[in-house]
Amino acid sequence: MDLLLILTYTAICVVIFKVFRIPLNKWTVPTAILGGVVIIGVLLMLMNYNHPYGKYAKESFVSVPIVPAVKGIVVAVEAEPNRPLKKGDVLFRIDPKPFELKLARKQAQLAEAEQQVKQTLAQLEAAKARVKKSTADRDRNKQSYNRYARGNKKGGKIFSEQEVENRRQLYLASEASLEAAQADLMRARLSYESEIDGVNTRVAQLRAELSTAEYDLQRSVVRAPADGVVTQFVIRPGMMAASLPLRPVAIFIPDQERMIAGSFWQNSLMRMKPGYRAEVIIDAVPGHVFKGSLKQVLPAMAEGDVQATGNLVSARRLAEQGRALALVELEEDLDDYGLPRGVQGKMAIFSDHDVLHVSLIRRVLLRMVGWLNYVFPVK
Numbered sequence: 571m572d573l574l575l576i577l578t579y580t581a582i583c584v585v586i587f588k589v590f591r592i593p594l595n596k597w598t599v600p601t602a603i604l605g606g607v608v609i610i611g612v613l614l615m616l617m618n619y620n621h622p623y624g625k626y627a628k629e630s631f632v633s634v635p636i637v638p639a640v641k642g643i644v645v646a647v648e649a650e651p652n653r654p655l656k657k658g659d660v661l662f663r664i665d666p667k668p669f670e671l672k673l674a675r676k677q678a679q680l681a682e683a684e685q686q687v688k689q690t691l692a693q694l695e696a697a698k699a700r701v702k703k704s705t706a707d708r709d710r711n712k713q714s715y716n717r718y719a720r721g722n723k724k725g726g727k728i729f730s731e732q733e734v735e736n737r738r739q740l741y742l743a744s745e746a747s748l749e750a751a752q753a754d755l756m757r758a759r760l761s762y763e764s765e766i767d768g769v770n771t772r773v774a775q776l777r778a779e780l781s782t783a784e785y786d787l788q789r790s791v792v793r794a795p796a797d798g799v800v801t802q803f804v805i806r807p808g809m810m811a812a813s814l815p816l817r818p819v820a821i822f823i824p825d826q827e828r829m830i831a832g833s834f835w836q837n838s839l840m841r842m843k844p845g846y847r848a849e850v851i852i853d854a855v856p857g858h859v860f861k862g863s864l865k866q867v868l869p870a871m872a873e874g875d876v877q878a879t880g881n882l883v884s885a886r887r888l889a890e891q892g893r894a895l896a897l898v899e900l901e902e903d904l905d906d907y908g909l910p911r912g913v914q915g916k917m918a919i920f921s922d923h924d925v926l927h928v929s930l931i932r933r934v935l936l937r938m939v940g941w942l943n944y945v946f947p948v949k
Contacts, residue, residue: 572614574938575931579606617928620841620921623936624832624896627850627917629904631826635818636800638811639789640664651803655794661803661820662792664811669787676783680776687770690761697755704748711741798824823911828904829865832917833893841921842867848898849936852915855907856943859936862900864919871895 583602592598617623642664649661715737722734764771792811794800800822805811811819830850834842842864850860873892876883898917918936920929 574935575610575613576606579610613926613928613931616925617932619838620923620925621929621932622834622838622841622919622921623932624834624917624919626914627830627832627898628914629912630829630831630897631823631911634795634822634824635815636661636792636795636820636822637815637818638664638792638813640669640786641813642668642790642811644805644807644809644811646807647803647805649794649800649803652799652801654799655797657794657796659794660791661794661800661822662805662811664790664792666787666790669783669790673780673783673787676776676780680773680780683770683772683776687773690758693761694755694758697751697758700751701748701755704744704751708741708744708748711737711744715741795822796824798822828900828911830860830862830898830900830915830917832896832898834896834919836892836894838919839867839894841923842894842896842919843921846922847920848917849920849933850898850900850915850917851936851940851943852904852909852913853943854909854913854915857937857940859940860900860902860904862898865897865899868895868897 583606586592587594587598587602644662645665646663647661648663649655649659655661715734718734718737722731766774769777800820803820805819809819832850844864844866846864848862848864850862851858852860871892871894873887873890876887896917896919898919904913916936916939918932920932
């Protein structure tokens with residue numbers, strides 16, 4: 571753009587010298603050159619500072635890597651690449667047979683666990699009955715032992731020592747049986763009352779596993795995550811789709827607001843505030859200027875990024891000259907021009923500090939660069 575300004579001034583000087591037949595001597599030529607240096611220098615300083623120019627601008631967009639949640643063989647591909655899709659449209663299908671079998675197995679295990687809960691209740695009732703029976707046996711044997719013991723204490727020796735000992739052993743055995751029955755009752759009660767949120771723990775666990783199996787079966791059908799298009803879609807039936815984040819099987823581009831990002835020197839930041847007017851030229855649309863406004867200047871530059879690693883930061887990082895990134899929102903829709911995402915161009919930001927109306931010169935020069943795109947893109 572600076573070169574265009576110099577060439578324009580040179581062309582004006584040539585025309586003036588030709589039309590007015592000004593002689594070329596040691597006074598006129600140095601005057602024209604010195605005047606050009608002063609005029610162009612002042613204009614460039616005012617224009618570049620107050621109305622920054624981004625030589626490199628490009629549309630930025632977000633893509634979504636498609637990674638299936640489950641692993642399997644692709645059996646059908648239903649989406650067509652580069653065609654508009656709605657959220658939920660089927661992209662491709664993974665063989666559902668392994669997931670159906672797993673789901674059926676979990677359903678059977680859940681039904682068995684629910685039956686086991688009923689069996690556990692029956693075991694609890696049986697354990698209560700055994701405790702009652704053991705308690706009755708213990709009480710009867712205790713009474714018998716006490717009767718035999720009292721009979722011997724009166725001195726009459728009604729019962730022999732062997733009979734008394736037998737009764738005592740029966741009483742102790744019934745006492746042990748009662749303790750065993752009580753332990754069985756405790757075990758049956760703990761098994762039956764093992765619950766979480768009012769549901770048997772085993773049943774709750776299998777219900778969760780059943781939900782996981784249903785989820786895996788649903789995820790065997792890979793769908794569009796949003797409205798948009800899937801591009802470079804080369805997956806085919808028979809391929810193995812793996813659930814690996816580093817190996818996406820497709821790239822999905824959701825519908826989103828089209829935004830142009832431009833890079834600017836840091837000395838232009840004082841004249842770049844959200845809401846300032848902006849103009850963008852795109853290589854793919856020669857001669858046309860897209861109007862818009864500055865949405866924001868990104869709050870960080872990659873050249874100053876420092877992360878925790880096992881290496882010290884080199885001083886050479888401090889010598890890297892970072893450029894600020896600005897996002898411009900266009901008034902026109904680039905979709906109306908049939909442009910693919912990621913088109914490039916150039917942009918200019920027009921601040922409110924318009925000294926000597928140099929913004930007019932910036933606009934003219936920007937359009938001249940846009941006209942050159944008819945012949946070749948200016949890099």
